[in-house]
Amino acid sequence: MLFLGFFLGLVVGLGLWVWQQVHLNWYLEGLLQPLNSHSRKINHIRLLLRPGLRQDMSMVNKQRQDLQQSLSMYQELLNFAPVGYLQVDEENQLLWCNQQAREILYLQRWQPGQVRLLLELVRSYELDQLIEQTRDWQKPQVQEWVFHPACEDAREMTAVKSMLVRASSLPLTTGQVGVFLENCQSVLDMKQERDRSFSDLAHELRTPLTAIRLVVETLQTRLEPPLDRWVNRLMQEVDRLINLVQSWLELTQMENNPTMQLNLEMVEMRSLILSAWETLEPIAQRQSLSINYTGLENIYIQADKFQLYQVFVNLLDNSIKYSPTQTTIDIETQIISTDNGQMLEINIIDSGIGFTVADLPHVFERFYRGDKARYRSPLNEVNSTTGIAGSGLGLAIVQQIIIAHNGAIKAMNHPETGGAWLQLQFSQIMTNTPSQDYS
Structure with missing residues (x-):
């Protein structure tokens, strides 16, 4: 009896399913009535509909895999780039940064895949302001400032040094901002060392140039024309060197003391x-x-x-x-x-x-x-x-x-x-x- 009930239910279910398929075919034939002349094409479309959908899904999956591989490749390239790069979302949360950016900004607390507010990780209001301006103006920005890294371990503070940082930012989609970072401290140190060397040299040159000028003045009174014109030319060149040395010293003093005393x-x-x-x-x-x-x-x-x-x-x-x-x-x-x-x-x-x-x-x-x-x-x-x-x-x-x-x-x-x-x-x-x- 139980088997008979199961069999009757199966027959009724199959009958309903066949009725629905027949009804669906009638409905589709009614919609496609004006296209009877293309009935063969319609049949081909019906036969190819399911395989085509599977092919499209396969293609989409392939494109997704290709995009994922490209993203991984670009991230790997940025990790080996000689400049730092970081990217934040519309709420200034750090989405990703490369190894150079972690070293420049001392991002010791951040781990890949972790999303945190950038200002919590990097105490740099200049960087935060640069990102906000880039997002508001929707234009690339460039800014330089002296970055003072913050360190949680007080014992490491003596080893952490401030540096001159140059940042180039650009607006991205959906409010995101990308920032390239350069550590310019080495260039600044070289410039300062060069200026000190030239200043020391200028100080050393003043004494011999003054002595040479005294000798030339003595020769001017002892030589007759036309020989005196060579001494006069020599005097002009010595004066030019003295003025150059003095101007260099004045310029160095001005640059080292921008708020120089003014009368x-x-x-x-x-x-x-x-x-x-x-x-x-x-x-x-x-x-x-x-x-x-x-x-x-x-x-x-x-x-x-x-x-x-x-x-x-x-x-x-x-x-x-x-x-x-x-x-x-x-x-x-x-x-x-x-x-x-x-x-x-x-x-x-x-x-x-x-x-x-x-x-x-x-x-x-x-x-x-x-x-x-x-x-x-x-x-x-x-x-x-x-x-x-x-x-x-x-x-x-x-x-x-x-x-x-x-x-x-x-x-x-x-x-x-x-x-x-x-x-x-x-x-x-x-x-x-x-x-x-x-x-």
Whole structure:
């Protein structure tokens, strides 16, 4: 009896299943009635539907495996890369980093596969701010700062040293950010060691150069023409070397002490600029050069008058050297509004050959000599009143003086004249005559 009941239930179930299949076929034939002329193709589609689906699934699995292998390969390459790399999600949680990043940032507590807030692992607000700016602006960013690693073990703190880190970030999909890290401390150490070596050498050179100059002065009084012209040439070269050594020492002192002591007073800029031009005017007249000052009068800034005078003598002397004859050097002044308030902007524009695109990022570097067309021979340099214009130190000294005044300087090429365009900006300005002495 039990077997008969089981058999009847099986028959009823199979009957229902057959009825459903027949009903489904009738329904599909009704939908495909307009396509009776393509009945063979429809039958082929029905036969190939299930194998095609399995083939698509197999292809998707193959693509997933290929992507997984590519990801593993890229991670392995990044692990052996000479720069650090880390990646964070939209909540600044560390998703992955390579071995170099772990060494640079001392990520001792992080393990692969672990997701933790980056600021908990690395106490660097500069890095955190860089990531936020990259995500907000959706543009690559570059920043340098001195990183002070934190160490849980107090006994290891003496062995952990601060380092100069350069970070280059880029926005990724879904709010993620990738950051490449470089340890620039070794480059900074080499630069500082080079500067110390040159400074020591400059100190040692001052004494023998002074002695040589005394000998040359004695020879000048004892030689008759035409032999004296060689001694005069020798004197010019000795003076040039003395000025170069002195300029190097001044620049090194400025860089080592950015907040150098300034004798601040209220300085009227138009009078100061014209005073610097009067010093150089005899040289400018040889090339029939003139100056055109336009803009503000009775504009004062709080500054060191002697240092700013040196700035404009250097800049104008440089413009004179590279200006064609019978041209004008334009000096424009105006007050502009910035995020830091109002600032005085001074533009010095000549009609010379300007800077090449490759030289522009380096014009304020010491001893940088760019386009050969801007080289000056020693015979031409004797016309300089600064004595350092041809040494590659003039603009470097100018930049350090302006930085000490909390200002900025920028080198460009003017779109109209094609010549050099140097733009200076200063804060702490006054448009009226000061009523008290700030010196």
